[in-house]
Amino acid sequence: MRQSLLLALALASFVAGSFATSSVVMPPIRAEGEEVGLIFVPGAEIKGEAYRKTARAIQEASTMRLWVALTGNFTLGVPNPLEMKGAVEGAIKALHSAGMKSTNYMGVAHSLGGVFLSSYAINSPLKAVVLLGSYLTRPTKLRDYPKPVLTLSGELDGQTRITRVAVDYEQLVEDAKNNISSLYRTPVINIKGSCHAQFASGPMPSEVRKYDLKPAITDYEAHAFIGQYVSTFVSVTFGSVGSMVEEAKRQLVYYFKDSGKRFLPLLGVKSLDKKGSVSPWAQICQAKVAGKYLARTAINNRILQLLPFLESKPSIEKLGSGIIINTTARIDYESNPMDVSTHKESPVEIDVKMKSRDAIKKALNVTLPQFLQAIEILGLDKENNITCKDLNQIAFHLALKNSTTEAQERYTKYGRPITFKDDIVYGTGFQWSTKSMGLEESDHGLLVQGVALVTSIKSLMFPGMHYCKVLSPYRAMEWINVDSLRTHKP
Ligand SMILES: *[C@@H]1O[C@H](CO)[C@@H](O)[C@H](O)[C@H]1NC(C)=O
Ligand SMILES: *[C@@H]1O[C@H](CO)[C@@H](O)[C@H](O)[C@H]1NC(C)=O
Ligand SMILES: *[C@@H]1O[C@H](CO)[C@@H](O)[C@H](O)[C@H]1NC(C)=O
Ligand SMILES: *[C@@H]1O[C@H](CO)[C@@H](O)[C@H](O)[C@H]1NC(C)=O
Ligand SMILES: *[C@@H]1O[C@H](CO)[C@@H](O)[C@H](O)[C@H]1NC(C)=O
Ligand SMILES: *[C@@H]1O[C@H](CO)[C@@H](O)[C@H](O)[C@H]1NC(C)=O
Secondary structure, eight states: OHHHHHHHHHHHHHHHSSOOOEEEEEOOSOSSSOEEEEEEEOOTTOOGGGGHHHHHHHHHHOSSEEEEEEEEOOGGGOOOHHHHHHHHHHHHHHHHHTTOOOOOEEEEEETHHHHHHHHHHTTSSOOEEEEESOOOOTTOOGGGOSSOEEEEEETTOSSSOHHHHHHHHHHHHHHHHHOTTHHHHSOEEEETTOOSGGGSOSOOOHHHHHHOOOOSSOHHHHHHHHHHHHHHHHHHHHOOOHHHHHHHHHHHHHHHHHHHHHHHHHHHHHTTTOBTTBOHHHHHHHHHHHGGGGGGEEEEEEEOOHHHHHHOOOEEEEETTEEEEEEEEEEEOOOOTTOOTTSOSSOSEEEEEEEOHHHHHHHHTOOOOHHHHHHHHTTOOGGGGOOHHHHHHHHHHHHHHTSOHHHHHHHHHHOOOEEEEEEEEESSHHHHHHOOOEEEEETTEEEEEEEEEEOOTTOSSSTTEEEEEEOOHHHHHHHHHTGGGSSSOO
8 A cells, every 4th residue: 555655646746746845943932052953744644733732842841942843745745755855854944044053853753754754864864763653664673773763652542553662662671671771762652641643733634533542631731741751852862961861861761661551561461472482372271271180281382383383283291290281373463564553463363272171181190089070071060161262251351450450441431342252163173274263343342253173082083182263362452452442443
């Protein structure tokens, strides 16, 4: 889609004969102080002037002498790589005509504007970049980006989901372990309660209205937060007064910790999908299937690609008085080669090949007293036959419990509910492998339906297997925290 857009733009500007970008200058509100020029680039189909209040909030929060240029009038109203250079250079010219003396420029770009500005900025007069509801597109990593970059995310941004920016926060946590300076050079900050539209003001294009979430704070509050965060980053990046820079660094450490309150619960549940080549969630599923026989059971897991997964079989080995179960898993992600922000970050499903409880019981050579055997045979022991639906419900409850209190309240109050249907049950591995887990979103909510295969231990072919296609707890969490909060399916 982006390619055809670029083609249309190239054509439009060719026909028009020239690029038409322009900018509006907002002079500093302080008479004194070091000068920095903030050059804004709008999101798709948003006017440059829509960032006036945001820019003003940054000027007010800063003790420095901040100039602002709001670029706009991109062809078809969409910022794009072909016009970025002209827009930024035009803004610089306008700033100097208006009286700016310094050459400290910082690009501030919203949404799609950020996608194109961050690649343009690398070889440009811009000395730093701020991404509003935007991020460095994969595979670029924060630590490899050659200039300081602040990534600002809204907790309730429905366009640039918090789960996407959480990935950058996770990188930052790693980077900061090696060098605390990354917190000042490439901060990633989450604004509590704000949405995508609140990086700007005024009417939003239909694409934003379709995806965005209801904010929990006012536009005025959102702009004040943006003012604080961006002005602190400006001080750290351009400030030359030592005490001011030290204070700004302390602030950035505080913002990093505060943002963790919202990013870390997500990242904790995300880590259940995959840890190196192992799926902890698959191990937990097998543990639930083992139930009361878990005590003498060790569970291995290996994540495999589609074909090796299809061929794989789970196995049980005796070890001393216990057993080792080898399970396999496949994690299916939505394909997103362009790293588009509206795509979900969590897996579509996790496929797990486990051993059945009967197979575990047999391997452990457990003989139950007769009355317990009777309970099992009568099916009164609920735990005895755990379904994929049970596993999905466990995933959901974990995701809900590990969401922030505010997120739990929002979901309970107006989130579209998640409903679990009984498993689709197949008798052969082939049938099981061809059917995807049910994951159906509508205006009423999300329907989830696991796909199961359980073979008897007396079966001639592949006895004692328990296969499940299940919901990733992180997908449940992404639903609770982002997608469920829209009134309609986009
Ligand atoms: C866009 O163009 C219009 C018409 O020329 C002009 O009034 C407006 O200031 C421009 N906006 C920006 C942000 O440059
Ligand atoms: C940490 O990063 C800063 C800024 O990128 C750099 O100047 C400094 O040398 C780094 N320190 C170490 C110990 O690598
Ligand atoms: C869920 O939250 C609890 C309590 O905060 C925490 O101890 C646990 O590690 C979290 N689980 C995951 C998978 O993040
Ligand atoms: C189970 O997995 C372990 C570790 O990967 C491996 O050493 C062992 O051979 C496997 N056992 C079977 C029966 O496949
Ligand atoms: C299983 O346990 C019974 C006694 O509970 C014992 O007689 C039998 O030898 C055991 N079988 C194996 C294969 O360990
Ligand atoms: C156990 O669960 C499977 C589906 O997961 C179902 O087909 C089977 O009938 C259940 N068995 C009992 C005894 O409930």
